[in-house]
Amino acid sequence: MSIESRLSPLNEAHMAPEQRRVLDTILSGPRGNLDGPFLAWIHSPELADHAQRLGAFCRYGTRLELRLTELAILFTAAWWQSQAEWQIHEPIAREAGVAEAVIEALREGREPTFERDDEALVVRLGESLYTSRRVDEALYAEAVAVFGEPAMVELVGVFGYYALVAxxxxxxxxxxxDGPLPFAEPPGS
Incomplete structure (x- = not known):
């Protein structure tokens, strides 16, 4: 699938050695492509190098089930109305087991009805983090009881990393x- 952006096109013949090294690392890693933010970040190979390693951990290495990681990513994509982030992760979330009704509610900006308590907890954490920039004691204690402290730290990392991506x-x-966009574009953009 083609990727477009407002950035100047990447010309492999004119890449700096550091760009080439980072590009080769990304292409040989678990992603295997220059999809999403890497199209932008490769213009700053130092940022791309650090971000791709953090992203690989957040996506593939946390203690969270893939279903919960992808739900946090979709929540973030919907919050930021990030077209490409949604386009990339919506099918992955579906395949990982996030219910269609939850996916559509997030895309439409509605409160989802959850069949799984851990999914409701992920979304409550995201809402708290993005709206108040804090997580109160009761919600924190519940999340630590359900996910454990290390996974809670990693979940916050997922939210933060994918906000950067968005x-x-x-x-x-x-x-x-070139299909339809998942979110309406704001006026003037």
Whole structure:
């Protein structure tokens, strides 16, 4: 699927050695492509190098089930109305077991009805973190009891990393394919 952005096109013949090294690392890793924010970050190979390692951990290495990680990513994509982030992760979330009704509610900005308590907890944490920039004691204690302290730390990392991804994709207008966008574009963009 094609990726477009407002960035100057990447010309492999004119890449700096550091860009080439980071590109090779990304392409040989678990992602295998320059999808999403990497199209932007490769313009700053130092950022790309650090971010791709953090992203690989957040996506593939946490203690959380993939279903919960992908739910946190979709919640973040919907919060930031990040077109490409949603386009990339929506099918992954579905395949990981996130219910269609939850996916659609998030995309439409509605409160989902959850069949699984751990999913409701992930969304409550995301809502608290993004709206108040804090998590109160009761919610924190519940999350630690359900996920454990190390996984709670990792979940906060997932929310933070994918907020960075969403901002990158939004600023540089990264789009995947030519199909309909999941979110209406704000006026003037």
């Amino acid at each position: 901002m990158t994709l939004n600023v540089f207008e990264v789009r995947r394919g």
